Amino acid sequence: MKKLLQIALGVLTAIGGFVDIGDFVTNSLVGARFGMGLAWVVVVGVIGIVTYAEMAGRVAAITKRAVFDAVRERLGARMALANLGASYFINLLTLTAEVAGVAVAIQLATSVNYLLWVPIVGLLIWLVIWKMPFSVMENTFGILGLFLIVFAVALWKLAPDWGQLFDAASHPTVPSGEGHPTWIYYGIALFGAAMTPYEVFFFSSGAIEERWGRNDLTVNRFNVFIGFPLGGLLSLAIMACSAVVLQPHGVEVSHASQVGLPVAVALGKLGIAALLIGFFAATFGASLETLLSSGYTFAQYFGWTWGTERPARQAARFHTVLLITLFAAMALALTTIDPVKVTEYSVVLSAAALPLTYFPILVVANDRNYMGDKANSRVSNTIASIYLVIIVAAATATIPLMIATKAGL
Amino acid sequence: MRRTVVPALLALAAATACAGPSRTDDDFRHKAANTAETIQGVIGTAQIAVAAASENKVPGPYLSVTLAEVDDDAAAVVDTFDSVQPPSKTADKLRSRLDTLLQRTTSILDDLRIAVRRGDIASLPKIAAPLTNLDTKLQPITDIVG
Numbered sequence: 001m002k003k004l005l006q007i008a009l010g011v012l013t014a015i016g017g018f019v020d021i022g023d024f025v026t027n028s029l030v031g032a033r034f035g036m037g038l039a040w041v042v043v044v045g046v047i048g049i050v051t052y053a054e055m056a057g058r059v060a061a062i063t064k065r066a067v068f069d070a071v072r073e074r075l076g077a078r079m080a081l082a083n084l085g086a087s088y089f090i091n092l093l094t095l096t097a098e099v100a101g102v103a104v105a106i107q108l109a110t111s112v113n114y115l116l117w118v119p120i121v122g123l124l125i126w127l128v129i130w131k132m133p134f135s136v137m138e139n140t141f142g143i144l145g146l147f148l149i150v151f152a153v154a155l156w157k158l159a160p161d162w163g164q165l166f167d168a169a170s171h172p173t174v175p176s177g178e179g180h181p182t183w184i185y186y187g188i189a190l191f192g193a194a195m196t197p198y199e200v201f202f203f204s205s206g207a208i209e210e211r212w213g214r215n216d217l218t219v220n221r222f223n224v225f226i227g228f229p230l231g232g233l234l235s236l237a238i239m240a241c242s243a244v245v246l247q248p249h250g251v252e253v254s255h256a257s258q259v260g261l262p263v264a265v266a267l268g269k270l271g272i273a274a275l276l277i278g279f280f281a282a283t284f285g286a287s288l289e290t291l292l293s294s295g296y297t298f299a300q301y302f303g304w305t306w307g308t309e310r311p312a313r314q315a316a317r318f319h320t321v322l323l324i325t326l327f328a329a330m331a332l333a334l335t336t337i338d339p340v341k342v343t344e345y346s347v348v349l350s351a352a353a354l355p356l357t358y359f360p361i362l363v364v365a366n367d368r369n370y371m372g373d374k375a376n377s378r379v380s381n382t383i384a385s386i387y388l389v390i391i392v393a394a395a396t397a398t399i400p401l402m403i404a405t406k407a408g409l
Numbered sequence: 410m411r412r413t414v415v416p417a418l419l420a421l422a423a424a425t426a427c428a429g430p431s432r433t434d435d436d437f438r439h440k441a442a443n444t445a446e447t448i449q450g451v452i453g454t455a456q457i458a459v460a461a462a463s464e465n466k467v468p469g470p471y472l473s474v475t476l477a478e479v480d481d482d483a484a485a486v487v488d489t490f491d492s493v494q495p496p497s498k499t500a501d502k503l504r505s506r507l508d509t510l511l512q513r514t515t516s517i518l519d520d521l522r523i524a525v526r527r528g529d530i531a532s533l534p535k536i537a538a539p540l541t542n543l544d545t546k547l548q549p550i551t552d553i554v555g
Contacts, residue, residue: 002429022444048428078555080445107470108474109468109493111469111471151420209471246454246457247454248447249450249453249454250446250450250453250459251453251454251457254478254482258454260471261454261458261461261475264461264466264467265460265461265466266460267466268461268464268465268466268467269465269466269468272468272471273468276471319539403526
């Protein structure tokens with residue numbers, strides 16, 4: 001019974017925690033601009049993150065080593081340092097977007113400018129990391145993030161032509177007036193949003209914080225095989241809501257407030273209340289995850305003691321990195337940099353850095369010296385290898401497309 | 410390493426930066442069309458928000474933030490377009506035609522922002538009504554470049 005509860009809680013947390021500001025903004029932006037024509041990318045991205053997150057969780061449970069440990073060992077100190085720099089930069093951008101996202105959620109509820117909320121949000125994040133036990137922190141914001149199911153309810157209430165939506169999703173075409181490079185650029189952005197590296201850093205390090213062992217492999221599988229795809233459905237619901245309500249008006253999504261308008265149209269004030277709780281929880285939870293991921297990657301690269309469960313004195317350098325990173329993200333957010341633009345850049349740049357994170361996971365998951373009988377099966381190797389090709393192709397195309405399309409204009 | 414990275418980053422920044430001045434009529438037409446299309450999107454946001462508000466579906470603070478952002482967006486679009494140098498007399502005519510529509514749109518969006526901040530939700534549909542006509546008039550400019 002206890003195991004069942006643990007699995008259910010893990011799945012719910014995985015669903016609620018799947019959507020962050022990257023998914024929130026990118027799916028809405030793409031839905032408003034391309035309809036459901038890029039929905040297939042979400043499916044591709046979800047299968048990818050499921051494949052690699054399961055591997056990362058399994059590696060952590062069996063070897064008691066987190067992803068960046070593997071990165072350092074398999075890529076060597078120099079290459080891993082380059083990965084650390086790239087991952088940290090993307091984490092910082094993502095954290096900035098998430099912190100600003102939390103502040104925007106409060107702004108939408110109060111109409112007090114989000115910049116005034118940024119320092120308070122920063123303080124709250126620090127207090128939660130400092131005081132709240134890891135599992136409570138993870139479950140609380142994951143479960144509250146489930147309020148974003150309001151998008152699925154709104155879509156149902158909007159009563160769209162389901163056949164037309166499915167047809168658009170299953171027969172992807174580039175809309176007239178849009179170029180192929182722009183279409184591919186946004187496809188890569190969606191892919192990057194679904195496969196953000198911080199997710200596997202956090203997932204595998206979290207497994208070690210929670211002392212996963214062989215017995216937890218079932219929990220791992222349920223989390224990723226059920227939780228993540230259901231989280232992916234939430235992403236598709238956000239996209240579909242925008243396709244139904246915003247696209248006919250030619251709306252270009254550039255603010256979080258626009259993302260919620262379909263919910264207001266369908267469900268009114270109650271829907272907006274649920275949306276704001278879900279948006280707050282999703283961005284707050286993702287702030288914690290990205291911030292912790294920054295600390296995890298540094299500590300695992302340099303071999304420091306790390307973890308929120310350890311007394312701060314024992315993991316002083318880990319906590320110092322967290323504090324500096326949080327201050328840097330808050331400072332960046334306070335420059336009045338556009339949160340939606342930061343989000344767009346962070347998901348696109350994530351795509352560029354994906355191979356450096358995912359390749360070492362695949363290598364370690366195949367090492368029978370470490371993994372024993374829990375090494376990758378032929379099926380998971382085939383899927384993971386196909387994905388590695390996709391990841392490398394996306395990473396190679398990202399920067400040229402960014403330049404060619406003037407970042408998706 | 411540093412020698413190649415810095416110019417590459419500068420080139421990236423330049424390539425992804427905002428549009429420069431127009432040198433030909435064709436380029437100016439493209440900029441006018443893009444501006445009209447963006448403003449139509451802004452009008453669309455305002456219309457959805459006002460329609461939902463008129464049915465009491467949007468909380469006051471949410472509506473206030475949405476309409477303020479829409480107003481800011483429109484002002485930014487107009488500023489950017491006004492800063493583009495028209496290259497010929499033909500371009501002057503297009504500029505004048507579009508600018509009139511843009512000014513009327515921003516004026517209505519200003520009024521919406523003021524009304525919502527005063528809590529005068531009931532007046533929003535009436536204030537926003539001319540946006541439909543403006544949207545229709547902007548369409549031919551959006552369609553200039555097909």
